[in-house]
Amino acid sequence: MLRLPIRMKPSILLLCALLIASNGWWIYRTVDQGVTNTYREQERYEVANRVVALSALATEAVAGKPKSEAEATLRRLFPDEEPFEKEGVLHTLWISLPLSKEGRVTGVAIDDATRETAKPVPERARQAGVAKP
Numbered sequence: 001m002l003r004l005p006i007r008m009k010p011s012i013l014l015l016c017a018l019l020i021a022s023n024g025w026w027i028y029r030t031v032d033q034g035v036t037n038t039y040r041e042q043e044r045y046e047v048a049n050r051v052v053a054l055s056a057l058a059t060e061a062v063a064g065k066p067k068s069e070a071e072a073t074l075r076r077l078f079p080d081e082e083p084f085e086k087e088g089v090l091h092t093l094w095i096s097l098p099l100s101k102e103g104r105v106t107g108v109a110i111d112d113a114t115r116e117t118a119k120p121v122p123e124r125a126r127q128a129g130v131a132k133p
Helices: 008-062 067-077 112-118 121-127
Strands: 084-086 089-091 096-098
Touching (some): 067 089
Antiparallel strands (some): 084 089, 089 096
8 A cells, every 4th residue: 555645645635625626616606607597598588578568569559550650659759769761661779660551550570589589488499309399
């Protein structure tokens, strides 16, 4: 059996303790990051669903209104923003209202990424091929 000098034993014990502490720290960080990511994903999901719900409500409120009335409403609600029309859509900084050929508002536009985030998690997993239908 190999015998270590007495003065080396404390340094070996110290290095082993530091190695265990370091590994414990990295395990803690990994678990903490996983929990944080889970909370962030849930928050994004909830915000996306609020956006979808509010856009459905807003669509009911503005659908069928003429462009001039929609512009007046947008100017009244958002005085610091100037609405403009581009490619058949009435835009402000944060809201886009698609227009029909007759110049009437058809609803509130939402980007596809927000709609995708708002889908229930099992549906997104099924589309990704992770979950069975």
